[in-house]
Amino acid sequence: MSSHSTPIPPSRGPVEWSASDAVKVADIMSRYPTKQAAVMPLLWLAQDQWEWIDLDVMRLVARTIDCPPSQVHAVASFYTMFKKAPTGKYLIQVCQTLSCALVGAEKIMAHLEKRLEIDDHGNSRDGLFTLLRVECLASCGSAPMMQVNDHFYERLTTETCDQIIAGLRSGKPLALPRPEVDEWTFRVS
Numbered sequence: 001m002s003s004h005s006t007p008i009p010p011s012r013g014p015v016e017w018s019a020s021d022a023v024k025v026a027d028i029m030s031r032y033p034t035k036q037a038a039v040m041p042l043l044w045l046a047q048d049q050w051e052w053i054d055l056d057v058m059r060l061v062a063r064t065i066d067c068p069p070s071q072v073h074a075v076a077s078f079y080t081m082f083k084k085a086p087t088g089k090y091l092i093q094v095c096q097t098l099s100c101a102l103v104g105a106e107k108i109m110a111h112l113e114k115r116l117e118i119d120d121h122g123n124s125r126d127g128l129f130t131l132l133r134v135e136c137l138a139s140c141g142s143a144p145m146m147q148v149n150d151h152f153y154e155r156l157t158t159e160t161c162d163q164i165i166a167g168l169r170s171g172k173p174l175a176l177p178r179p180e181v182d183e184w185t186f187r188v189s
């Protein structure tokens with residue numbers, strides 16, 4: 001998760017919580033000492049509902065927690081986990097921070113750009129992939145790494161990247177082992 005300059009997103013028009021989401025909103029807000037403290041889980045819920053977060057969704061969240069839309073925008077634009085534009089079916093986030101940079105993040109990114117024929121922040125023509133450079137994803141011990149939707153792929157090589165992309169394209173995502181987790185499981189057992 002990290003900050004980077006985020007362009008003002010296009011607008012989809014005013015939105016409202018559905019009846020079932022309104023129940024979830026009330027439940028989320030009941031768990032926090034102030035309404036404003038619920039801004040991140042509400043943005044997460046909104047992303048689930050609308051797939052990406054534009055100014056109208058930010059305005060809805062701001063109204064819900066009684067704060068200026070600029071405050072919601074500040075939070076949403078800081079975290080790359082909140083999508084500010086339509087993305088492909090698979091959002092690929094490549095860590096570029098120090099541990100990953102030292103062991104080949106740039107090579108991985110260049111390889112993916114070439115393989116997917118897109119640049120940083122680009123969407124592939126088939127609508128399957130969006131590629132983003134991001135800051136540390138907290139898997140530094142198994143660098144270089146990337147996150148595809150909710151899954152981590154670690155200790156990447158250009159070859160494993162090709163296998164991962166081929167798996168996603170065929171609709172059978174590759175289940176790569178989590179090396180750090182496996183190592184700890186081994187030590188504990």
Ligand code: FES
Binds near residue numbers: 096097100135139143
């Ligand atoms: S530096 Fe890449 S996961 Fe932390």
